[in-house]
Amino acid sequence: MTAQDSSSWTLPLLGGLNPSTSKAGTNPGSFAMAPDIGGPRAFASPDTPGMPEPSGRTAWDFNPAPRPLEECVTQLEFARHGVVTPEMERVAEREPHLSAEQVRDEVAAGRMVIPANRRHLAHKLDPMCIGRASRTKINANMGASPISSGTSEELEKLQWALRWGADTIMDLSTGGDIDACRSALIQESTAPIGTVPIYSMILDCKIEDLTAEMVLANLEHQAQQGVDYFTIHAGVRRAHLPWVKDRLIGIVSRGGSLLAKWMIHHGRDNLMYEIWDDICDICRKYDVTFSIGDGLRPGGLADASDQAQLAELATLGELTERAWAKGVQVMIEGPGHMSFDQIEYNMKVERTLCHGAPFYVLGPLVTDVFPGYDHITSCIGATAAAYHGASMLCYVTPKEHLGLPKAEDVKQGCIAYKIAAHAADVALGIPGTRDWDDELTKARAALNWQKHFDLAFDTDTARAFHDEDLDVDTDFCAMCGHDWCSVRISKEIVEFTSGKEEEFAWDSPKISEALTPEQREILEKRGVLTPAEVHRLATKTRVSVGTDDDGKATCHSDHVDSPHAHQIQAEHVTD
Numbered sequence: 001m002t003a004q005d006s007s008s009w010t011l012p013l014l015g016g017l018n019p020s021t022s023k024a025g026t027n028p029g030s031f032a033m034a035p036d037i038g039g040p041r042a043f044a045s046p047d048t049p050g051m052p053e054p055s056g057r058t059a060w061d062f063n064p065a066p067r068p069l070e071e072c073v074t075q076l077e078f079a080r081h082g083v084v085t086p087e088m089e090r091v092a093e094r095e096p097h098l099s100a101e102q103v104r105d106e107v108a109a110g111r112m113v114i115p116a117n118r119r120h121l122a123h124k125l126d127p128m129c130i131g132r133a134s135r136t137k138i139n140a141n142m143g144a145s146p147i148s149s150g151t152s153e154e155l156e157k158l159q160w161a162l163r164w165g166a167d168t169i170m171d172l173s174t175g176g177d178i179d180a181c182r183s184a185l186i187q188e189s190t191a192p193i194g195t196v197p198i199y200s201m202i203l204d205c206k207i208e209d210l211t212a213e214m215v216l217a218n219l220e221h222q223a224q225q226g227v228d229y230f231t232i233h234a235g236v237r238r239a240h241l242p243w244v245k246d247r248l249i250g251i252v253s254r255g256g257s258l259l260a261k262w263m264i265h266h267g268r269d270n271l272m273y274e275i276w277d278d279i280c281d282i283c284r285k286y287d288v289t290f291s292i293g294d295g296l297r298p299g300g301l302a303d304a305s306d307q308a309q310l311a312e313l314a315t316l317g318e319l320t321e322r323a324w325a326k327g328v329q330v331m332i333e334g335p336g337h338m339s340f341d342q343i344e345y346n347m348k349v350e351r352t353l354c355h356g357a358p359f360y361v362l363g364p365l366v367t368d369v370f371p372g373y374d375h376i377t378s379c380i381g382a383t384a385a386a387y388h389g390a391s392m393l394c395y396v397t398p399k400e401h402l403g404l405p406k407a408e409d410v411k412q413g414c415i416a417y418k419i420a421a422h423a424a425d426v427a428l429g430i431p432g433t434r435d436w437d438d439e440l441t442k443a444r445a446a447l448n449w450q451k452h453f454d455l456a457f458d459t460d461t462a463r464a465f466h467d468e469d470l471d472v473d474t475d476f477c478a479m480c481g482h483d484w485c486s487v488r489i490s491k492e493i494v495e496f497t498s499g500k501e502e503e504f505a506w507d508s509p510k511i512s513e514a515l516t517p518e519q520r521e522i523l524e525k526r527g528v529l530t531p532a533e534v535h536r537l538a539t540k541t542r543v544s545v546g547t548d549d550d551g552k553a554t555c556h557s558d559h560v561d562s563p564h565a566h567q568i569q570a571e572h573v574t575d
Contacts, residue, residue, distance in 0.1 A: 014046055014442060016429035024438040030429025032387075037102055040356050043132040043428040045504055051348045055355040058322040059110030067327065074287040075116065077327045078312065080106035085127075087114050087127040095134045097431040106133050109144050110320070113329040115168065115192035115289040119226035126190045128167055130331055130358045130392045135430060136421035137392040139194070139360070140166035140414055141405075146175030148404045151184050158185055160407050162412035165457075168392070170194040170231075174254075178203065183225055192228035198255050207258045210263045212275045219279060223286040230288055231255065231333060232279060233295035234272035235315040238263045241295060243308035249299040253337075256295020276319060280326035289329040291360055292316045297336035304338040305346060315354040328334050328353075334361040334390070343381055347389035358391035365396065374400040379416040386424030393417050418457065419500045446504035447487060449473040450512065465518040468528060471537050472513045514540050 007419045010111065015034025020027070027291040033044045064221045066072075066080040078085050084100045088107065091114060092100040106112035112131025119128075130137050132159045140161035142154050158169060168191050173181050178200045186193050194405065201210060201218045220232065233255035241260055242252060251257040261269050272279065283290060287395035296312040298304040313332075330356045335346060343364060363378030364385060386393060397405040397413035405413065425433040436455065443451035450473065457461040469478035476485040491499030515523070515538040523534050 012046070016212070017431055019426045019429050019431065019434035020438055021432050021435050022438070025441070026433075030427060032428045035429070037098070037133050038105060040105075040111075040351070042131070043425075043430055044132070045344070045428070047348065048080050050353040051345060054348075055353070056308055057355050059108065061355075062321045062324040063327065064403040072327075073118075074284055074327050074329060075107050075114045076110070076324070076329050080102045084151060087121075090127045091129040091134075093127060098133060098553050103131070105130060106131050107329070110324055111357070111358065113229075113289045113331050113358055115194070115228040117192075117226045117228045117288055119134075119224060119286060119343060120186055120189075120228055122191065123187050123226065124190045125192065125226075125228070127241060128192065129307065130168075130360070132356075132358065132389060133526050134391070135433065136386040136390070137167035137169055137426050138165065138417040138421050139392055139413065140392045140410060141170045141172050141394065142410065143171045143173035143403050144176035144178070144181055145173070148175075151181040154181055155184055155188060157407055157410050161410050161414055162189070162191060164411050165418045166395070166414055168192045168194060168229075170394075172196060172199065174199050182222070182227070186226040189396075191227070192289075194229040194231060194570060195222060196226050196231040196233075196255055196293070197222055198233070198258060198516045202258065207262050210262060210271065212271060212278070215271065215275065216278055219282050221499035223282055223288050225524065227365055228281050228291075229291045229331070230283065231291045231293040232272050232278055232478050233259055234261075234270060234279070234319055235292060235312045236260060236270055237273065237312070237315055240289075240311050240315075243306065243311065244296065247298075247303040247306070247308070249410035250283050251296060252299030253293065253295040253297055255293055256297075259295060273315075273319075276322060277326065280323050280328050283323075283328045284326055287329070288321050289331065290319075291331050291333055292319055294333045294335065297334065297362070298338060301339050301366075304335060304364075309335065309345065310349070314353050317355065320354050320357050326460055331358040331360050331391070333394075334359050334385075335364045335412045336362055338364045338366065338381065340381065340384060343384045344388040347385055355519070359389060360392040360394065361385045361390045362394040363396055370405050371401050372398055374398065375413050375416040379420040382417060382420035383423050386421055393420055415458065434568050442501045442504050445487060445491065445498065445499040446501060446506065447475045448506050449489065449502045450506075451504060458514060460518040461522055464515065464522040467512070467515065467519070467537050468523055468526070471512070471540060511540075514538050518519050 011028055012031050013437040016030030016032035017035060019027035033041060033042055033046055035189050061296060066077055069081045072078050075085060075087060077348050080560045084104050088103045091103045092098055107114060112133060114127055114129050115123060116127045142157045144150055144154055161169060169189055171182050171185050171193060182195065197218055201214055233253060236256045236259050251260055263270055294312060296308045298309055316332050332350055334350060338346060347359060364381040365374055365378040366381040374396050374399050382393045395413035395417040397403040397409040400408045440452060443455055448548050453459050453463045475488045476482045490496050520534060520538045523529055
């Protein structure tokens with residue numbers, strides 16, 4: 001039998017870049033499309049046959065003669081005049097594969113937004129961007145409800161979400177002192193804050209009593225506070241409602257259902273749609289970005305990609321055009337619940353109908369039968385959504401559909417969505433996105449446990465899980481043991497480069513430190529080890545594992561023979 005050469009297969013190399021700066025390893029690079037920065041595809045997946053083409057129009061087409069420079073207020077308006085603002089400069093620093101001029105041009109075309117209310121910039125806001133030319137972002141939802149949480153708890157969740165990688169925060173409070181909670185979050189957050197203003201509009205009245213004056217006054221107030229983006233469900237039209245009546249689960253958007261009730265009561269079209277131009281004027285005044293809401297998003301697989309959802313999306317395209325004409329930045333919100341096969345179409349039809357405005361999607365959840373695990377169900381869909389065109393992913397936590405998320409739920413939601421966003425960015429070939437993965441792979445190949453943990457997104461959990469079974473940093477782990485460790489064997493084969501990076505070498509491995517309080521708490525919550533075993537790991541010393549004079553673990557296989565390694569393995573691997 002002979003080895004096969006590459007003439008037996010053909011790789012689908014379509015021009016996608018290698019996401020590794022150094023082109024490390026043997027990977028040929030991304031199978032995505034060639035980058036099109038400045039064009040409608042930016043970083044994009046190949047189109048499956050039958051997918052809609054990108055729109056040939058941009059924000060320029062809806063306001064070809066912008067107002068004079070001295071009257072400019074928004075990032076979009078400045079970009080149209082060729083001005084690189086300080087916020088664009090900061091975005092370029094945070095997106096090292098883009099220049100400030102490229103950021104400016106993407107903003108001018110409407111394919112990128114910089115949610116940065118002028119009032120929030122006066123506090124702690126660190127400008128960021130959302131767009132398919134940039135890395136995929138994630139949003140974390142929080143907010144007090146009528147029966148749970150309050151401002152102090154939401155501030156704790158804010159810091160927790162930022163720690164675990166949230167790029168923006170949405171305050172969805174529906175109870176407590178909503179105004180105070182919103183103000184506190186804006187003052188403390190380095191990330192943009194978004195809201196769904198209708199929630200606070202009806203605190204003291206029924207939805208049927210809502211008037212245009214009340215809407216505009218509330219939006220002005222929130223804009224003055226410093227809210228960076230508004231979710232406005234202006235695309236739910238009265239004409240769409242008959243298409244909802246046969247859905248299995250009707251309207252699952254709170255804003256969408258409230259406005260549907262308002263329309264039916266008044267026998268009129270959507271109030272938000274009717275006063276859209278006035279809403280645009282308020283947003284422009286403070287540079288509040290629109291996140292135009294998908295009030296008819298599907299709440300179950302059975303209702304996905306239906307007439308109601310897509311008719312609303314077409315209306316969102318119209319509203320985008322009108323907002324751009326007013327100089328206001330726009331992103332579009334999307335589904336929801338959707339079977340995996342429909343995700344690509346939904347991402348790419350938005351690119352067509354809304355002229356490339358950034359798509360901000362919730363999940364989507366690709367199945368409906370795993371409550372309690374919907375952060376997993378949805379991050380599967382979110383990975384596909386980002387690969388096929390979504391620019392920001394709204395996280396889902398394990399508490400989705402079940403209750404208000406607590407701090408640990410926020411962490412789990414953020415991590416699931418950081419996985420989705422990062423996986424999509426690597427697949428799209430965004431420059432440098434795989435460098436982090438390559439560094440961890442080198443540490444893993446070298447069996448350098450400490451660097452492995454230092455490079456991990458969640459260092460404490462990785463270390464705690466390792467030490468739960470084997471509390472010694474040696475050249476094998478408890479999964480394979482000494483004799484079966486393929487990584488150790490590959491490292492020992494002289495002809496292989498695996499594990500031989502000088503930067504990751506550890507000729508004199510040291511005994512690891514005792515567990516940190518955070519790591520100890522992780523193991524205590526898992527409940528696998530007894531309290532005494534956890535205590536031993538949290539207070540271990542060199543004596544307990546045996547070291548030489550240099551602190552080298554005596555179970556390391558270049559220090560002892562195999563039988564002795566087996567003995568140490570048996571003593572230190574937890575049953």
